[in-house]
Amino acid sequence: MEDYPIYYRIFKSYNYKNKLTIVCMQDFDEIDYDQKRFLKDKEGYVLKFDDEEKAIEWLLKNIKEEFIDPEYLIMKIIINKEDVVVMDNITIKINNITLNISQVENRIIIKPITEIPQLKEYSFNISKNSSIEYFVGKLNMISMNIAKYYNI
Numbered sequence: 001m002e003d004y005p006i007y008y009r010i011f012k013s014y015n016y017k018n019k020l021t022i023v024c025m026q027d028f029d030e031i032d033y034d035q036k037r038f039l040k041d042k043e044g045y046v047l048k049f050d051d052e053e054k055a056i057e058w059l060l061k062n063i064k065e066e067f068i069d070p071e072y073l074i075m076k077i078i079i080n081k082e083d084v085v086v087m088d089n090i091t092i093k094i095n096n097i098t099l100n101i102s103q104v105e106n107r108i109i110i111k112p113i114t115e116i117p118q119l120k121e122y123s124f125n126i127s128k129n130s131s132i133e134y135f136v137g138k139l140n141m142i143s144m145n146i147a148k149y150y151n152i
Helices: 028-034 053-062 068-081 132-150
Strands: 008-011 020-027 091-093 095-103 107-112 122-125
Touching: 008 053, 020 028, 020 053, 020 068, 053 068, 068 091, 091 132, 095 132, 107 132
Parallel strands: none
Antiparallel strands: 008 020, 091 095, 095 107, 107 122
């Protein structure tokens, strides 16, 4: 059986208009994607990364936040752990709850955006060793609790 190495490309998302995301691929996956949607370098070659972390790092360092899939904006918190302010006013939707997320030092601040005036601001600490799974798990838990309590 022939070995097909895994690689990563930056792709214009179908889910978010004018946003870039990262796709994990192997050579046989190429035909499943619209080639015009892959991001190219100055010479016109499609960008290709052997490692997902390198693709994420390139995306976050070279593309304005307004053009990045929200999933990867969240990852800025993990990659740039030593910055004083890493995220500011990122809006994402989880479990039908729209959340505004910002960070000050090691504190994540979550503000639900709803018509319900009783909803308060939530926050939690995040350390330099925290994983993205921890962060997303916290967001998911907060949104599920809001949805359950307020029947959203």
